[in-house]
Amino acid sequence: MIHAYELHGRYIVLDVESGAVLDVDSAAFSALHTPPELHTAEQAEAWGELMSLKAEGLLFTEPPLESGRDVYSLPQSRTDIRGGPPPLKALCMHVSHDCNLRCGYCFAHTGDFGTGKRSVMPPEVAEKAVDYLLERCGGRENLEIDFFGGEPLMAFDTVKHTVAYAKKRAPGKRFRFTLTTNGVLLDEETIAYLNAEMDNLVLSLDGRKDVNDACRGRTYDSLLPKYKRVIETRTGDYYVRGTYTNRNLDFAEDVLHLASLGFRNISLEPAILPPGHPLALGEGCLPALNAEYEKLCGLMADGADFSFFHFNVDLEQGPCVYKRLRGCGAGVEYAAVTPEGDVFPCHQFAGREAYRLGSVLDGSFRDDLSARFMSMNCSDREDCAVCRAKYFCGGGCAAANLTVNGDIHKADRLGCELAKKRLDCAIYLKSNQVCE
């Protein structure tokens, strides 16, 4: 399967199954869309070059793995857990199911995840969560702990306790800590701590002042100096991350605004909301959103000094085919823990009792439910098998599927279409970088 497209005057060919990318001229592009017997002399010449690349294994290739292959069954995947479930290696710790903001699009229902109960994770539960991760991680060397909420800085003592405990409990493991914050409680002390201990910081801000303040309270003016202080004093990774809704379909302006403020790592995500929500994006928004991604990548091609998360595609050092087919690993390699110690497949499933995987308090883990998530292999799913983005998006987001369609297996069409457009833009930027 190939995907040939034109964007901002470039003709690009992606060989989906191999991952090879070609920048072609108009003769080669048109030759791909014309029966060979009707080729002009120039098209025939270009066709000859295309066929030589086919012979090299760069065009019209077969899938690297046979359909139906269990991408978790490799010996190297299981390390020392022979015959058992794949190791858990990443925990999203909901240290606070409470928040000091009331953002209009919050999938966490303003922090309590729809449970009606606001709580903070006690240090003892945090320790149990670290123990749970270490007991289930097998031989994995790289482990991840992400502090999330609600607002995790409302449980700052638990954050600090968890970091210290994990390092002491397993000095041989490499922990990567991430914290996602709305910034309200940032001060010099917390900034110094987070810059010292967190490998990655995610700082929430939606872009332009009116856009941000419409959904996130009147926080823009107070947050900006704090975030600038963070990045002035920080050497680790960070993202300024926002959400766009149907109120700012011109979200490229928000990305550019954040860049103009000096932020260099920017992510802006579509709001995931049930149909009918006043801020929900629908398929009717798609033409405007696609145009906006195209506009953004066109502007970035002219010499952007910032990165946009969804345009970051590493063509050469990216993940292996197994990782690409496994996707995010929710419910298998990745899980979320609530303040009460309940385990869910990911942060977006927290509070949905039907998806409760187990508990860090008694060490339980539902293998049957985990197996349902393991089976969400995008090489087996009909929609994904023929999709050009399958090795880039990993099969999409089960939680978004559930929110939008009521079924973890039923693809969120809008999410799929946006993933494809972002892929086109990302490859365009790579191609432009090489050719210009």
Next chain:
Amino acid sequence: MKHIKIINRKTLAHTVPDGGCGECRTSCQSACKTSCTVANQKCENPRTQKRPLETAR
């Protein structure tokens, strides 16, 4: 070639023998939290990264 410039010739097939170690980052831990993108995660497997490009001449 006159009509084609190769932007990437490193194929997914070369990751089949040694891939799947599971050491790379979980995509949702990085910045998104609401959508899935795996292709921007860096491979952590030195064996996969050292394998020569099988399609390179």
